[in-house]
Amino acid sequence: GLFDENDRLIGSYSQEAFYKIEPAYKYRVFGPVPRGGWSKIPEFSTLKEIRTGVLGYADKERMYHLNRVVFAKNPSHGHIDTQPYRQFNPFALELTGQIEIPKAGEYTFKIRSPFGMAKIYFGDKCVGKCNKPGRQGEITTGHLEAGVYPFRIEYFYSMIMNQLNIQMKTADDDTFESFEEFVVPISKWKHERQLASIPQDAVFADPARQKYLNLATDKPVKVSGETQPPNYPENAVDADVSNRSGWHCGSSPQWLEVDLEEHYSINRIRLYTYYDGRRHYRYFIEVSADGKNYAEVVDQRKNTTPSTEKGFEHSFKAVNARYVRVTMVSNSANPGVHINELIVLDD
Ligand SMILES: [Ca+2]
Structure with missing residues (x-):
């Protein structure tokens, strides 16, 4: 323990372990989040930026450390690490990065956040969203050409932190892959002029809505x-x-x-x-x-x-x-x- 000059206990040591994670996202933290959060994703351009940095892949060891300290256990498949170091108050977060789409086809995105909300943009086009907290997740489908796309994720948590899960699949796949498997590490980011973009009139929508x-x-x-x-x-x-x-x-x-x-x-x-x-x-x-x-x-x-x-x-x-x-x-x-x-x- 730690003691003051009168030998009264004032705290205890805590030991922290650090290991290297490959950076994959640039982040910006916005706050403060109003009490009770928002009922839908806020307009990020109106929020106050309070912190910036980089976040890494949610590898096995990182997931182990995350799940040791949070009450709700996160599934590692599809998990996106959304917690900057020692950021504990509710916050809104923007993650930017690059993602490599290996071949042209219909892609489906599934976003879940039991106590938060999120949107993913490829360029300016929203390709996926989770506008209501819950375990089920929301699904969107649309066409993508092969290429490396710039992406941006808007996320906020209001109750339990670090619960963003994004998965994707092609029309040929039976099962969802982790979104992060396609995310390019920052060390290999392409120049802006080499990046792909989605046509203005492309539609990414829930297939069930079209009925x-x-x-x-x-x-x-x-x-x-x-x-x-x-x-x-x-x-x-x-x-x-x-x-x-x-x-x-x-x-x-x-x-x-x-x-x-x-x-x-x-x-x-x-x-x-x-x-x-x-x-x-x-x-x-x-x-x-x-x-x-x-x-x-x-x-x-x-x-x-x-x-x-x-x-x-x-x-x-x-x-x-x-x-x-x-x-x-x-x-x-x-x-x-x-x-x-x-x-x-x-x-
Ligand atoms: Ca409903």
């Missing part, structure tokens, strides 16, 4: 009352209809409203509420062209049908609207209300 055109997907949402993090309002328009991703709040009645950002001739709405095969929710849905005057199109105030994974479909005479507001009146299981997904259609 139907949901006017509400990724549109701005607002709610009447409180939210239980990490079940943010945005989860109700993220194209995941399952219980994994929804807006939750602890009281009722409460409403959620999506702004479609344009006027559409709406004639069908699908609502997915949390399901356990027993509980039922009561609700009504209104639409509005101006955000002031609302017309009711769905009345389920007397519903007793339990929620299931199939959701509820409501068709009605087409109405011109930009805003869709779902008011959750009650839940038979508890005072809270829970919307997994809102789908708005104009077919």
Whole structure:
């Protein structure tokens, strides 16, 4: 131990082990992160830079040291080391680097961060994102030519640090590879003019989203009352209809409203509420062209049908609207209300 002049214990020695890791990323740390984090990835250009440096590959030994000190054990396959030395407060992080795509084809990216969020850009094009915390991860697919691309990862953690996992695969592969296996070490970075780029009109999207055109997907949402993090309002328009991703709040009645950002001739709405095969929710849905005057199109105030994974479909005479507001009146299981997904259609 360490003692003061009166022999009182004031601390203890700690021993640190250092070993060399090949640098693979340049990092910039931004802070401070607001209490409770953000509900979606912030605009990094508006944040204050507090620190810069380089980070290395998450090799076996590094993973061993990381998992010795954190409560939640990280899977090493796909792990990206996001913790600069002795950075313990919640922070936002930008990682930049170069990645070598070995051959042309369809590439799929899977990003997971149980207590954070992340986006990957190749040049200016967003190729993958994880906009909601969770173990499941989000998937995007798009075409890449062979070449070395500059990339940038935006990440923040709010609760448990160092939990960014990125995997990728080609259409020919059955299994995902670790993103980092394709990352070029800083010592071998190519000159800017030798780097590949993605065409402006390329699309990197979740293949599941292309099944139907949901006017509400990724549109701005607002709610009447409180939210239980990490079940943010945005989860109700993220194209995941399952219980994994929804807006939750602890009281009722409460409403959620999506702004479609344009006027559409709406004639069908699908609502997915949390399901356990027993509980039922009561609700009504209104639409509005101006955000002031609302017309009711769905009345389920007397519903007793339990929620299931199939959701509820409501068709009605087409109405011109930009805003869709779902008011959750009650839940038979508890005072809270829970919307997994809102789908708005104009077919
Ligand atoms: Ca959802």
